[in-house]
Amino acid sequence: MTSHITAIIFDFGNVLIRWDPHNLFLKYFSNDVQAIDRFLAEVNFYEWNHRLDKGSPYPQVLAEFSAQHPQYAHLFRAYFAEEWEESIPGVIPETIDLLYRLKVAGHPLYGLTNWSADKFAIIRQKYAFCALFDEIVVSGEVKLTKPDPDIFHLLLQQVGCPAQECLFIDDALRNIEAARDLGFATVHFTSPAQLEAELQYFNLL
Numbered sequence: 001m002t003s004h005i006t007a008i009i010f011d012f013g014n015v016l017i018r019w020d021p022h023n024l025f026l027k028y029f030s031n032d033v034q035a036i037d038r039f040l041a042e043v044n045f046y047e048w049n050h051r052l053d054k055g056s057p058y059p060q061v062l063a064e065f066s067a068q069h070p071q072y073a074h075l076f077r078a079y080f081a082e083e084w085e086e087s088i089p090g091v092i093p094e095t096i097d098l099l100y101r102l103k104v105a106g107h108p109l110y111g112l113t114n115w116s117a118d119k120f121a122i123i124r125q126k127y128a129f130c131a132l133f134d135e136i137v138v139s140g141e142v143k144l145t146k147p148d149p150d151i152f153h154l155l156l157q158q159v160g161c162p163a164q165e166c167l168f169i170d171d172a173l174r175n176i177e178a179a180r181d182l183g184f185a186t187v188h189f190t191s192p193a194q195l196e197a198e199l200q201y202f203n204l205l
Helices: 022-028 033-042 045-053 058-068 070-082 093-104 117-126 128-132 149-159 173-181 192-201
Strands: 007-010 109-113 135-138 166-170 185-188
Touching: 007 149, 022 033, 022 070, 033 045, 045 058, 058 070, 093 109, 093 128, 093 192, 109 149, 117 135, 135 149, 149 173, 166 173, 173 185, 185 192
Parallel strands: 007 109, 007 166, 109 135, 166 185
Antiparallel strands: none
């Protein structure tokens, strides 16, 4: 059976590349994961990180964050300025292998990621697999974030085909639900093995 999918769209964080701020903060909290969780919750870390994804510049966020929580200024400086790459332990190799297999099979590949513009520039330069994509829509560059429908519409303009012909892969359920509401075929990523089975179901491998 021929697949109706003409474009495959990948999220990046924790689908292709591992991202976990715990990796950076472990040394500051004596490897106490629960203490890190309490810190992240206390300062609303993920809300601030989302501001970066939406285009706020790192120096501005660092200054505001440090002013609100001066006792943690050294931790914010570590993450937002000095040691950010420690939150990226590397790629998920099995998913990268699937990406190459899809490229060899001739499928158009696109990226759609919530990521700050300046930090994603580091990712583009560091990881060769980024060159496999026809286009990558980065939230920090377009000032829109998933699950806002507007970023999906912007993506479709880049892809040049209707949502019904696009397969969207993401680990965040809220993003999957937003894409599904717009007509995308979707895979809620949980593991490379599960993704491979889904791609086979869509007759893409």
